[in-house]
Amino acid sequence: MVSIGLWLVGARGSVATTAIAGLLALRDRIVQPEGCVSALPQFEGSGLPTWDEIRVGGHDIAETALDKRAELLTDSGVIPHRVLDAVRSGLSEVDGDIRGGYHPATHSGSQADAARRLADDIGEFSSRHGLDRVVVVNVSSTEPVFPSLPEHRTLEALEAAMAVPGRTVLPPSSVAAYAAIRAGCPFVDFTPSTGIRLPALTELARRQAIPYAGSDGKTGETLVRSTLAPMFAARALSVRSWSGTNLLGGGDGLTLADAEHAGSKLASKGRGLATLLGSEVTAPLHIDNVPDLGEQKIAWDHVSFSGFLGVRMSVQFTWSGYDSALAAPLVLDLARFTSAAHAAGKAGPLGALGFFFKDPVGTDEHRLAEQFAALVSWAGEL
Amino acid sequence: MVSIGLWLVGARGSVATTAIAGLLALRDRIVQPEGCVSALPQFEGSGLPTWDEIRVGGHDIAETALDKRAELLTDSGVIPHRVLDAVRSGLSEVDGDIRGGYHPATHSGSQADAARRLADDIGEFSSRHGLDRVVVVNVSSTEPVFPSLPEHRTLEALEAAMAVPGRTVLPPSSVAAYAAIRAGCPFVDFTPSTGIRLPALTELARRQAIPYAGSDGKTGETLVRSTLAPMFAARALSVRSWSGTNLLGGGDGLTLADAEHAGSKLASKGRGLATLLGSEVTAPLHIDNVPDLGEQKIAWDHVSFSGFLGVRMSVQFTWSGYDSALAAPLVLDLARFTSAAHAAGKAGPLGALGFFFKDPVGTDEHRLAEQFAALVSWAGEL
Amino acid sequence: MVSIGLWLVGARGSVATTAIAGLLALRDRIVQPEGCVSALPQFEGSGLPTWDEIRVGGHDIAETALDKRAELLTDSGVIPHRVLDAVRSGLSEVDGDIRGGYHPATHSGSQADAARRLADDIGEFSSRHGLDRVVVVNVSSTEPVFPSLPEHRTLEALEAAMAVPGRTVLPPSSVAAYAAIRAGCPFVDFTPSTGIRLPALTELARRQAIPYAGSDGKTGETLVRSTLAPMFAARALSVRSWSGTNLLGGGDGLTLADAEHAGSKLASKGRGLATLLGSEVTAPLHIDNVPDLGEQKIAWDHVSFSGFLGVRMSVQFTWSGYDSALAAPLVLDLARFTSAAHAAGKAGPLGALGFFFKDPVGTDEHRLAEQFAALVSWAGEL
Amino acid sequence: MVSIGLWLVGARGSVATTAIAGLLALRDRIVQPEGCVSALPQFEGSGLPTWDEIRVGGHDIAETALDKRAELLTDSGVIPHRVLDAVRSGLSEVDGDIRGGYHPATHSGSQADAARRLADDIGEFSSRHGLDRVVVVNVSSTEPVFPSLPEHRTLEALEAAMAVPGRTVLPPSSVAAYAAIRAGCPFVDFTPSTGIRLPALTELARRQAIPYAGSDGKTGETLVRSTLAPMFAARALSVRSWSGTNLLGGGDGLTLADAEHAGSKLASKGRGLATLLGSEVTAPLHIDNVPDLGEQKIAWDHVSFSGFLGVRMSVQFTWSGYDSALAAPLVLDLARFTSAAHAAGKAGPLGALGFFFKDPVGTDEHRLAEQFAALVSWAGEL
Numbered sequence A, B, C, D: 001m002v003s004i005g006l007w008l009v010g011a012r013g014s015v016a017t018t019a020i021a022g023l024l025a026l027r028d029r030i031v032q033p034e035g036c037v038s039a040l041p042q043f044e045g046s047g048l049p050t051w052d053e054i055r056v057g058g059h060d061i062a063e064t065a066l067d068k069r070a071e072l073l074t075d076s077g078v079i080p081h082r083v084l085d086a087v088r089s090g091l092s093e094v095d096g097d098i099r100g101g102y103h104p105a106t107h108s109g110s111q112a113d114a115a116r117r118l119a120d121d122i123g124e125f126s127s128r129h130g131l132d133r134v135v136v137v138n139v140s141s142t143e144p145v146f147p148s149l150p151e152h153r154t155l156e157a158l159e160a161a162m163a164v165p166g167r168t169v170l171p172p173s174s175v176a177a178y179a180a181i182r183a184g185c186p187f188v189d190f191t192p193s194t195g196i197r198l199p200a201l202t203e204l205a206r207r208q209a210i211p212y213a214g215s216d217g218k219t220g221e222t223l224v225r226s227t228l229a230p231m232f233a234a235r236a237l238s239v240r241s242w243s244g245t246n247l248l249g250g251g252d253g254l255t256l257a258d259a260e261h262a263g264s265k266l267a268s269k270g271r272g273l274a275t276l277l278g279s280e281v282t283a284p285l286h287i288d289n290v291p292d293l294g295e296q297k298i299a300w301d302h303v304s305f306s307g308f309l310g311v312r313m314s315v316q317f318t319w320s321g322y323d324s325a326l327a328a329p330l331v332l333d334l335a336r337f338t339s340a341a342h343a344a345g346k347a348g349p350l351g352a353l354g355f356f357f358k359d360p361v362g363t364d365e366h367r368l369a370e371q372f373a374a375l376v377s378w379a380g381e382l
Ligand SMILES: NC(=O)c1ccc[n+]([C@@H]2O[C@H](COP(=O)([O-])OP(=O)(O)OC[C@H]3O[C@@H](n4cnc5c(N)ncnc54)[C@H](O)[C@@H]3O)[C@@H](O)[C@H]2O)c1
Pocket: A009, A010, A011, A012, A013, A014, A015, A016, A059, A060, A061, A062, A101, A102, A103, A138, A139, A140, A141, A142, A143, A172, A190, A191, A192, A216, A217, A218, A219, A220, A250, A251, A252, A323, A324, A326, A327
């Protein structure tokens, strides 16, 4: 039997825990694959690995065991009681494949050492379970914006800097990406962090002929935006302003409300809107930390537009979703598609996976319908 | 210079008046073609008639002159003051090309007589202005549901029945469609009324090699629905219920709030939703007459859906638009596209125009993005 | 120790079950009295019976035991898991005090017999537990509108008709009210059904010096309306239309979507709005049955109003609540207040309890702030 | 005939221009007093000055004449065309009573000089028209937060500092307040600026026995908040978070989006919410400048609360109003009430006018219904 690995950076976070619990439940056939794009009939012939063929491990810097994390998610309404009961022992098993992640605050030595250790963890996971390949997906906390450095430009300069003990030339997400590629694994960035998006790292991926995908899972407000914005364009309606507010609790809420972190998230949201509308519009955007919402995310968008004879109209929407429940199945989808792409010999940025991301690499297409069509056609040729 | 005619059934209604005022303003270059799909760069090479090449006439049973109707629309915020001032005399000129429409309540004689008279009006309009072709667009009041009769099945049976004095075998919209085809004119139904959608009439169109399009302009809630619903499908999210409420004033509000009339409108809205979602869902839908809203239409939709592990989520939107401002440019678009299709020798149902309709003839595609792609590719081959 | 009884008609319904489970949880001090008006500091000196002093029994025509009903409410998110676990045995105990209710479809004999049996059930409950008094609260399914009959006018005529075997001169809610008063118990109608609101029955209450209250608990959309509408009046803003849509699942959704039943609910909602605004406005209102919402109720209201120089503005709100969670604490509040009123010798309609009702008896005040002030001052004098 | 003056600081702004145009229209009986609280029947016996008895003048630093400003407001939908036509010449007449305002950037000399000049302008306006009294209302641009200085503590210290040439010891709003009191005129602050709220200035008002009122007109989101929040308190529902977003264009939008200016506005909004709910809650609040909205203001509020058994629920509202249309009638109301209070010998802070303000002086009551009751009873005793 073919067998693939899904290695999660941030393996004990909300998204990861939900994805793992869900995978176990899917394997046990106790839930339907709701929210799983890869389970749509359109992808039946694409030879994607089945739920039974995926094994999970990962890195995290948190200590809370997966089953404890899952209990919290059950209280928050993300994982149903009966699913938790059914997957509890499976979670503990997966937890045994989680290793300590890299974080500059606790690491001593060079980043080269750190990367080597991370790559070794992945390699051992692969051998331990006799896996055909391992896909690394970053679902760790969003990082603050990292400054651009000259060492990021070439692989040579980068590796020289990484070798200097005590130097922090890369943010953790990029160390993770580097380690993944060095371990021969495709890398997917589900977060807005830098990850692989540095010339030195894409150079490495190209040399090693490794595929990668990202960035920043498209799950809530942006998902609706990328669906709705093309309507205005197709109808020749001029969007005058598109204002948004996001209320979120959970770990992500705390991280993102911090101005600097939000910087990278807001940027990746903003990029899409301008592209979708074909021009810059007034687009104030806020992310607020509202702890009592727990895992829920509420987003309100107000779009002001003008039509025939300049008449002013508006549409507003309120999205009320559970972020982790929206993100988790996409993580599984990405593991399946990326693994199949790797098996099929694809390398470099997988633009066809842009459907899943707020800020897609390898493509400029942000319109959801077009992205879906592209995904279907690409998968049809795997 | 090529010159085409746009013959409006219901030429003194809100939609018609706005379309006419807008056409005059576009011709004078005092407004931008906002809301005009046919003015998008994608259609530049399709050889569509220009604003200057379109001449308007029509039928109506109302007496209020176009400029008076336009004044009301100015008070309601649909036509800007400066536009009204600029087009006032042009409106009076067009008003001179409006003839009395057919209505069973005021007509004596057979429906064959009525149809002949309507066809003659169109013919005279065409000769008077030396037009190359005339497109007939029905923008008259939505009719109550009309019973299905055996005479509707074949042209022969139908014409025999139409010849009987005093018999009302067809609703007015179908008399208009019949007259249009008999006059050699393409027919577009912008309303949910029966129009050409009877076997006998489509037979006639086929025989005469005339193209037609419809039904029911897609301008507000349904426009958003056909944009948003595919998102759930593409993301494997299960829509559990999709509830809608429409508040509208204006003449249309009055007509549609009447249960029987709403019957045909609600039906054409409902058909689309089930197709879009791939299955029937609970979908209560209301149309309320709220006179103080004037020409404004407010629609609220609440979509309840489930995702990964069955978790329940929701999205709701409020649309606040001016119906006539949304509909009018589409009437002009339809005149341009249908005229070009006729010139290019197309006949029968124009499925590629499904983009414009709630209940498209000649196609089963309801997804807006796919409809737009189909329109662009079809127009590219005209 | 003083000890009072709360006799629920419809004791196995959602509202009743939630109220009972909550009372048990309050008694165990495992929850805070959130949502309980009577627990506010303003009522501390009013000598209301404590949670420990209330014992519950009731009538129902359903057989599902209380703990089974409570499980369903736990799945729907109304009763937390830990509360269910803690009160399960208490629920079974209360279930032992539930007797078969009266329903014309299953009853043979006269309505007088039925009423006698109901009154006896209450009396036995009272003696069994040595209660000082019993308050009867109707939380059974909303009834269809019942025709007005001449026999409703006087007690004498009514009792004569009730004595006729096989005659259904009263709807069940009124049989329940009659039985309550005959048993010497205050009667509270939490539903929009007829209940005590017949001249013959209020005559009986007056003669027996029994207090009563009603009708139709004010929990969702109407609660917000009675809060918001006075703002427009105080600011001299003219409401032009107030449109509403209610989406609800659950047993109540099913019952109310039925046109005839909704009749009584819509009527009691409508009465309030006109009174609040000081004049009739366009106010379309819908109640839709959307089963997937379960115990959740979503209401959307759109208010169009004009201000200075006639300028048009709007406010809209979406209410997303759990009806039973909103209603249940009010049922406990009503038991406490009504019991204290009875103890204090009050008789007839308790207008001061209008705060709790959509269609209050004994008062014309619908404004929430004024109702609350009246309640506080009335309770201060108990 | 009695005759009073209304002296507007910021007399050429949106609020002022709308108030003036409206007053002229009311005087001509071409509009109804919609939005005018003082025109409610409750205040008929209070001896308020009539529309005919009010004469307007003011200060501004802008040069645009009132009729030009009014044209812009007509384009924005605040002043109807027919009203503009009717009041155009009246506006020019009022414009003749507008004098150059004080601004530190353009002033040379001491603030004492400036204040003297402002007071003289008011005095001359009063004599020129033979007025019985003049009420000064500040409707000028919101100021940035001004630092607290020791000189603000006593009148003596303040006047000493004001006499120093070139020193800016007071923000313009406080110079205006000082000048008003020195001219013997009641002062009303419709803005969140400092105005009279300094110990030295309230001391002056007390000594001169002059009444004053403020601060920050309550017109949109806060109006709804002060109506809705008491509902949660009265129903013992615990508000967990109350999040708000304000989208506004216009001059105010530009001023307020500036972080520092918004500081004072957000502070005055925040103070109310905590008082209304009885405790601090998570309450993120944003003000965004969205120029295309013109004079329109859209506010979205999301309230998350818990009820019985801790169950989580929510209500959200969207307010869509024209700020100037909401504010202008209140300015006229305040002139009428304050003038009557002055005539009746009231002095010091007019807490009974708290109904009109976000951050009322002289009272801690923020609940709208209670504020209205207090206003009615106070006015009844004038
Ligand atoms: N949930 C969504 O809908 C969604 C959508 C798009 C992107 N994302 C992104 O996914 C990521 C995860 O979201 P979440 O809600 O699970 O957040 P979370 O805070 O629950 O989990 C993040 C996890 O990453 C771990 N972590 C932090 N730094 C690490 C490091 N250096 N190495 C290894 N592990 C580390 C944390 O300990 C934690 O367990 C975030 O970056 C978020 O922005 C989520």
